[in-house]
Amino acid sequence: xxxxxxxxxxxxxxxxxxxxxxxxxxxxxxxxxxxxxxxxxxxxxxxxxxxxxxxxxxxxxxxxxxxxxxxxxxxxxxxxxxxxxxxxxxxxxxxxxxxxxxxxxxxxxxxxxxxxxxxxxxxxxxxxxxxxxxxxxxxxxxxxxxxxxxxxxxxxxxxxxxxxxxxxxxxxxxxxxxxxxxxxxxxxxxxxxxxxxxxxxxxxxxxxxxxxxxxxxx
Amino acid sequence: xxxxxxxxxxxxxxxxxxxxxxxxxxxxxxxxxxxxxxxxxxxxxxxxxxxxxxxxxxxxxxxxxxxxxxxxxxxxxxxxxxxxxxxxxxxxxxxxxxxxxxxxxxxxxxxxxxxxxxxxxxxxxxxxxxxxxxxxxxxxxxxxxxxxxxxxxxxxxxxxxxxxxxxxxxxxxxxxxxxxxxxxxxxxxxxxxxxxxxxxxxxxxxxxxxxxxxxxxxxxxxxxxxxxxxxxxxxxxxxxxxxxxxxxxxxxxxxxxxxxxxxxxxxxxxxxxxxxxxxxxxxxxxxxxxxxxxxxxxxxxxxxxxxxxxxxxxxxxxxxxxxxxxxxxxxxxxxxxxxxxxxxxxxxxxxxxxxxxxxxxxxxxxxxxxxxxxxxxxxxxxxxxxxxxxxxxxxxxxxxxxxxxxxxxxxxxxxxxxxxxxxxxxxxxxxxxxxxxxxxxxxxxxxxxxxxxxxxxxxxxxxxxxxxxxxxxx
Numbered sequence: 001x002x003x004x005x006x007x008x009x010x011x012x013x014x015x016x017x018x019x020x021x022x023x024x025x026x027x028x029x030x031x032x033x034x035x036x037x038x039x040x041x042x043x044x045x046x047x048x049x050x051x052x053x054x055x056x057x058x059x060x061x062x063x064x065x066x067x068x069x070x071x072x073x074x075x076x077x078x079x080x081x082x083x084x085x086x087x088x089x090x091x092x093x094x095x096x097x098x099x100x101x102x103x104x105x106x107x108x109x110x111x112x113x114x115x116x117x118x119x120x121x122x123x124x125x126x127x128x129x130x131x132x133x134x135x136x137x138x139x140x141x142x143x144x145x146x147x148x149x150x151x152x153x154x155x156x157x158x159x160x161x162x163x164x165x166x167x168x169x170x171x172x173x174x175x176x177x178x179x180x181x182x183x184x185x186x187x188x189x190x191x192x193x194x195x196x197x198x199x200x201x202x203x204x205x206x207x208x209x210x211x212x213x214x215x216x217x218x
Numbered sequence: 219x220x221x222x223x224x225x226x227x228x229x230x231x232x233x234x235x236x237x238x239x240x241x242x243x244x245x246x247x248x249x250x251x252x253x254x255x256x257x258x259x260x261x262x263x264x265x266x267x268x269x270x271x272x273x274x275x276x277x278x279x280x281x282x283x284x285x286x287x288x289x290x291x292x293x294x295x296x297x298x299x300x301x302x303x304x305x306x307x308x309x310x311x312x313x314x315x316x317x318x319x320x321x322x323x324x325x326x327x328x329x330x331x332x333x334x335x336x337x338x339x340x341x342x343x344x345x346x347x348x349x350x351x352x353x354x355x356x357x358x359x360x361x362x363x364x365x366x367x368x369x370x371x372x373x374x375x376x377x378x379x380x381x382x383x384x385x386x387x388x389x390x391x392x393x394x395x396x397x398x399x400x401x402x403x404x405x406x407x408x409x410x411x412x413x414x415x416x417x418x419x420x421x422x423x424x425x426x427x428x429x430x431x432x433x434x435x436x437x438x439x440x441x442x443x444x445x446x447x448x449x450x451x452x453x454x455x456x457x458x459x460x461x462x463x464x465x466x467x468x469x470x471x472x473x474x475x476x477x478x479x480x481x482x483x484x485x486x487x488x489x490x491x492x493x494x495x496x497x498x499x500x501x502x503x504x505x506x507x508x509x510x511x512x513x514x515x516x517x518x519x520x521x522x523x524x525x526x527x528x529x530x531x532x533x534x535x536x537x538x539x540x541x542x543x544x545x546x547x548x549x550x551x552x553x554x555x556x557x558x559x560x561x562x563x564x565x566x567x568x569x570x571x572x573x574x575x576x577x578x579x580x581x582x583x584x585x586x587x588x589x590x591x592x593x594x595x596x597x598x599x600x601x602x603x604x605x606x607x608x609x610x611x612x613x614x615x616x617x618x619x620x621x622x623x624x625x626x627x628x629x630x631x632x633x634x635x636x637x638x639x640x641x642x643x644x645x646x647x648x649x650x651x652x653x654x655x656x657x658x659x660x661x662x663x664x665x666x667x668x669x670x671x672x673x674x675x676x677x678x679x680x681x682x683x684x685x686x687x688x689x690x691x692x
Contacts, residue, residue, distance in 0.1 A: 009517040015524035022528075052510060055566075061572045073619045084512055084559055086586050087569050089577040107516075110549070111523035113531070137584045 001124045004029040007082075008055045016050065016110060024116040034062035041070045041077055050090035052107070053083040053090070064090055071097065078123040082107040086134045099209050103129035103166070107190040120180040122166040128209060129166040134197060149211075151193045164209045180183035223247040225266070229273035229285065235303070235326075239272055242330040243337065256280025260288055263295050263395045264642070270340040270619035272324075272333075275304045275315055283318045290319035299344040300335055304329075349370060362464035363390075365401075369421060369449060369459050371414065373401035376458065385465045387436025387444060389553045406440055407609040421449040430466065442577045444471035493668040494603060501566075503608050508566040511558065519555045523548065567609070575605040579612055579630060588620060596634045604691045607665045608632065608641040611673065611687040614658040615643035623647025623683055639691035651677040659685065 003025050007013035010032070017027045029040035033056040041049045049070055053063040065154050067079040080103035081094060103204075108187040109131065110116045124149035152160065155176075162172040181185045191197055196204045196209055231234035236252050251268070253259050257280045261274065271289075273473050276281035282302045289295045299321050304311035314322050321343065324487045357364045364380035368374040375393040378401075384392050392398035403595035405413055420427035426448035427474055432440045440679030447461020526548055533541040564602040570578040576595040583590040599605070611629055619628045634643050653659045653675045663673040671689030 003454065009513070009521065012517050012521040012524070015521050019524060019528065059513070060568070084516055085563055085568065087573075087577070087581055089569060089573050089581065108520050108523065108552065108559075109550070110520065111527050113527055138580075213249075 001048065001121065002026050002028045002044065003120070004031065004041050004044055004046045004049045004123075005039065005050065006034075006055065006066070007030040007052045007085075008032050008059075009052075014172075019110070019113060020117070020120065023113070025120065033057060034066040037063070038068045038069055041066075042074055045074060045077060048080055048101075048103075048120055050080050050120065051082065053081055064093065068093065071102075077101070078126070079103065080105065080120055080123045080129060082110065084108075086131050086137065088134070088137045091130070091134050091137075095210060097130040097184070099130075099164075100126050105129065105131040105136055106133060118215070119166065127166045128164070130164050132161075132165060135161045135164050149194075152190060156190050156193075157184050159183060160190055160208065163187070163190075163205060166217040189216075223249050223411070223666060224337065225268040226250045226337060227251060227259060227262055227268040227271045227272065228252040229256060231274060231277045235274060239303075239333065242333060246334050247422075248337070256282070256285040256288070259285055259565075263289070263298060264294070267295070267298060268435060269344045270337050271298055271300045272337070273300060273302055275302045275311055275323075282320070284313070284461055286319035297344070297347040299340040299347070321428055322538070328343055328669075349548060355565060361460065362462040363504070364462045365447075366458050366460050367401065369417075369457055371402060372396050375401060382463065385435075385463060386433055387439065404433045406434055408432070417447070421459075424449065430470075434655065441465060441467045443467075490668060490670060493664070497607075497665050497668050499604055500604070504566040505571065508562045509560040509566070512568070516555065516558055516562065519551065519558065523551055525554070539633040570605060570609050571602075574599045575609055575632065578605075578609055579632065582613055583630065584615055586616060586620060586628075588625065590616065590630070591627075592630045592632070595632045596639075598634075600634060600639055600691055603669060604639050604689055607671070607689055608687060609641065610665065611659070611662050612641050612643055612683065614662055615683075615685040618651065618658070619643070620643040620687075623649070623651065625682070634691055637692060638688055640686065640688040642686045644682060644685060646682045648679070649677045649683055651675060651680050651683045664685075 001024075001078045005016055005018060005020065005027055007016060008121060013032070017030060020027055029045055031037035032038050035057070037049065037051060037055070049067065051063045051067045053061055055063045055066075064081060067081050070079060078101035079094075081090070083090065084107050086104065086106055091104055094104055101123055103119050105116075105119060109119075110167055111156050122129045141146075149157070149160075157170055158176060158215060162175055167175065168184045169187065171182060173180045176183070190208055191204055194208055196207055196211075223246075226243055228236060228239050228243075228250055230252060231254050240250050240252055251262060251353060253262050255277055256273070259271065260280070271285075273282050280288070282304075289300060301321070301322045301324055302315040303324045303326050304315055304322040306327070312323045312325065317397055323332060323338060324336055342625055343640050357379040358381075359379065360379070365378040365382070366376040367378070368376065373393075374396045375390075378393050379392045380390055382388070383392065384606055386404055387626070388404070390398065393401050402410065413429055413431050416429050417427055426446065429445045430442060431445070433443055434451070435441050442465075442673055444464045445465045449457050450458050450460050452458055461476065487494050500565035526544060530541055530544050530548065533544060567578050567581070576592070579592055579595070583592060584606055600608075612632075616630075619625045625645035625647050628642050628643065628645040630641065633639065653663065653673070659673065659675060666673040666687050667687055669691075671687060673685070673687045675683065675685050677683040
């Protein structure tokens with residue numbers, strides 16, 4: 001899997017690159033600021049661009065803006081955005097055009113090698129990878145009683161939250177310590193309650209997650 | 219063009235004399251009344267003043283002398299022009315008559331032409347007196363002191379109207395011929411040279427002058443006066459300064475008061491601006507500290523964690539005991555990273571700068587452990603100091619609602635209209651909150667006031683707490 005890594009701290013960038021290469025990824029480009037990131041991502045068309053939010057030139061949210069620009073110009077390139085803080089506002093901006101190939105994680109999670117490499121892989125395969133903290137925040141923000149999500153049971157909400165993290169049914173079953181079949185049942189119920197029965201399976205999953213993340217009503 | 223006729227009162231006891239005067243005057247176009255004696259003349263004068271009186275010196279009852287004395291002694295009649303007819307045989311009569319107050323005399327017998335000429339001259343004098351009287355009345359009534367003075371350094375007064383007493387506290391007689399004091403002596407010492415120079419320059423250039431300066435009132439206070447005047451050339455080559463002096467102390471005081479008020483307002487505005495600058499500098503420092511933490515310590519922690527994980531994966535194969543120790547250390551490092559992150563966020567929320575007040579408040583709300591809702595919020599970004607002030611007020615109020623108010627729900631409203639921006643945070647908790655010097659909100663009122671704003675807390679016991687901050691927002 002081919003990657004571009006954008007991080008302005010050289011120390012951290014080299015650490016990331018070594019870690020990713022040892023995990024079997026091919027790092028085809030490195031960038032220290034937003035402009036370089038866009039240039040290299042559009043040139044190399046990697047499977048995933050791993051992007052730090054705060055980067056030069058303005059050291060505010062340049063990385064996020066660059067990630068959105070890459071999504072717009074090269075929809076096939078996945079973006080995994082790393083940030084010192086997770087902000088709901090940033091999550092909404094990133095997910096505005098769909099959750100496929102999008103990841104948003106707290107930066108310090110990179111130290112959890114397995115979780116981090118899994119997230120990179122999922123985004124590269126067109127899935128999504130959202131930090132549990134993002135999910136928690138979004139769940140709090142989506143408690144409006146007129147939301148379709150209000151119809152979900154707590155167990156179904158847990159299942160949906162794990163779907164949003166990007167996990168497979170098997171992964172969800174492990175996490176919730178239930179059987180594979182039980183998860184399938186929850187997932188079917190979720191699709192039904194959110195009115196997604198007629199949509200193909202893979203797409204349905206993404207839509208359900210999106211609806212969940214956006215807190216769509218109706 | 220013939221002059222219009224004059225009003226003439228003839229006083230003559232004898233028919234022939236009356237006719238001798240009356241006929242030519244009537245023929246010359248004058249309006250003539252006749253009376254027989256001095257007493258009747260006085261009555262007639264009081265009924266209507268004529269331009270000229272022509273009276274016999276020798277008469278029964280009140281004679282010419284009596285009439286002259288009565289006329290001169292009566293303020294209302296004093297200005298009447300009186301011509302006395304005396305016998306030419308008794309030349310000394312003329313002197314007596316003039317001594318008694320007559321203006322002119324006619325020696326009988328007289329030519330008609332002389333009579334008409336004397337009456338005409340009398341009338342001119344009478345008109346001059348009338349206009350002088352009008353001028354005196356005007357001088358007495360104008361709200362300023364009208365003067366005529368010599369163009370010398372003392373301003374030696376020839377005349378100055380009574381108003382000067384109200385303006386300076388000194389009677390006008392004091393200044394006439396500088397009898398008691400010179401006018402120059404009451405000009406404020408600090409203004410004297412300026413006044414002298416201005417008058418001198420104006421006279422040299424033959425143009426009128428207008429001056430504002432201070433005089434010293436008899437009561438010791440300074441008064442502001444406005445003076446207008448100019449150099450005039452009189453008879454015999456003499457020159458005068460004619461002009462008027464007005465008391466403008468009230469206007470000056472009003473101006474001073476306005477200036478004081480403006481200066482005070484400017485001072486208050488500067489104070490507010492300097493307070494805003496101090497707060498802005500502190501905010502900039504907070505932003506910098508947060509950035510330094512983010513780019514420095516936080517990055518370094520993550521990089522170190524990465525390296526240690528790398529090390530850990532090797533140790534797990536070769537030295538499992540050491541690996542366990544390292545795992546504990548990594549957990550500790552993780553907690554330190556979390557704490558540092560929250561510390562940095564507390565120092566300055568990056569989202570506030572990057573996405574604005576509304577997004578930052580939404581993020582605050584999403585982290586609250588209670589039901590909270592942002593009702594209204596402006597679509598546009600507000601100026602940075604406004605956003606920062608309102609953010610901290612909202613953050614502090616939300617913290618209080620969670621920690622102290624025992625509230626189950628809280629609402630936030632943010633608005634902006636007509637140059638004002640506001641934030642209102644209302645909870646349904648126990649109320650009875652107070653904004654004290656040491657409290658978090660007390661500290662924030664400085665920040666709000668620096669933006670020409672007000673922070674109010676309404677918190678009746680048992681009925682929730684509403685915090686409202688309103689600031690100027692251009």
